[in-house]
Amino acid sequence: MKNLNVMDFILPLFLIAVGAIIIIYVEINPTDSLVARMLSYSNMFKALREHLLLMLVSMIGAIIVGVLGGILLSRPKLYYLGRIVENIINLGQTVPPLAILALFFVIMGIGFRMAVFALFIYSILPILRNTFAGIIHVQPSVIESAKGMGMTPFRILTRIELPLAFPITVAGIRTAVVINVGTAAMATFIGGGGLGDLIVAGISLGRDMVIFTGASLAALTAILLDYIIGQVEKGLVKWS
């Protein structure tokens, strides 16, 4: 058991170490004064902090709303509403992330909060859809037998439906993380900050080192977050 715990920390520590090495290397060896200004510690940490905040705040909100919404819509009384919402969500998913950001810009303006809100809305979709689909696809016979054993609907939900739907829900959350990472880098187009600031500034000034730093930090964050969610999933499976 103890060995396993050590193993669990190797990958995240490795990722953080790689990130730290990149940050320190580019700070010490900028190719010219513009690169030095873009890749100062304060600038990089500001971008990284904004990026993490963008992702974490929007993901936590999306997981709460998505899972609760999915449970609510899967109740028998709301079944048809659930179907309608599912179809709307499927449509919503086909809209490209940049278009979502552009749409929200037109309605609500610019800034960090705006970007968080757009990311939040966009990340709800896969989570809600998967939770809903996971629950309604539980075998009716299983539920019937639970009822026969005298379980209340609440107990059926927590003891039967949610555990069975769990892997599908988590798959939805992981999809949402992937989408979220990609979209968070675009928040910069509506003044939302984040690592996109570095990437876009690097592209428009033709400085490859800046693009590389922004992109690799974003990728490392994504792998780290996905790993954490995977670990949480494992932990929850053991616990239940």
Place this chain on the structure above:
Amino acid sequence: MIAKRILTLSVVMLMLVSLVFVIGCEAEEVEEEAVDIEIVVGSKEYTEQLILGQIAIHALEYHGIPTVDETGLGGTSMVRDALEAGDVDLYWEYTGTALITILGFDEAITDSQECYEVVKETDLEQNQIVWLDYTPFNNTYTIMMRQADADELGIETISDLAEAINEGVEAPEPGTWNLASDHEYTIRDDGYPGLQEMYAFEFEEAFPMDAGIVYDSLKEGDVSVSMGYATDGRIAAYDLVNLEDDKGFHPVYNCAPTLREETLEQLPEIEEILNPIAHALDTESMSAMNMQVDIDGDLPSEVAEEWLLKEGFIE
């Protein structure tokens, strides 16, 4: 039932196959055409570049040089790479952009002629790219406010703005002195950091965002001040005002057609066709054309042709 399915499946397959054929044939046609001497005119993706590209196309076509329209390709590096690789033969580039982004200088130049000379010489030497004559219009950065706010606070120049901010004058909507700008501007020495240094003031916050939405952000009151491009048509259309750069801080961005040396050797008359046109492109005509496209919704091609006709370059 099965027969029906097979039928449907084969119809779908047939459509897919024919699609492949159609796409394949089109690609071949383009390849064949490209064998003749044709000038492929490229441009970046925004309005002014599209218009300039169309001006070059109409002018060259009028003088009997066949052209291929590849305007609206992408950002600076994409179009420039295409020019160097031979996928594009001609496009309009700004002297200031070339100096910093393409040639990698890290200090800007604020004199039009000097900047042009440096860029022209260096680019020919290093990359065999020729710069034709440059335009009088200078699409440099500008600092903008809403006209109504500027009138109310009596701000006409950037110095006035610096004074107002330093004295703690209350900012117009949204209540803070914040600045919308594109990503380049927040980083470059000739942008936001240098501006604050020269005029000795500080904005409370700067939002880097897409260059296309800074005008709307300012108009909608998301920011109180915004950076923009001096010749953009939306400045007049949205009732914004350019604050005068009274200390001459912003560098110069005059525009000139660029092409590979070998292209100009093949078709030397291009120089005689495009130089007088470049000389005639001043700030007023460029802003007016940008406005026609951005606000009135005319096509860049129509606007370009109209201007060339009016100026007597084509008949």
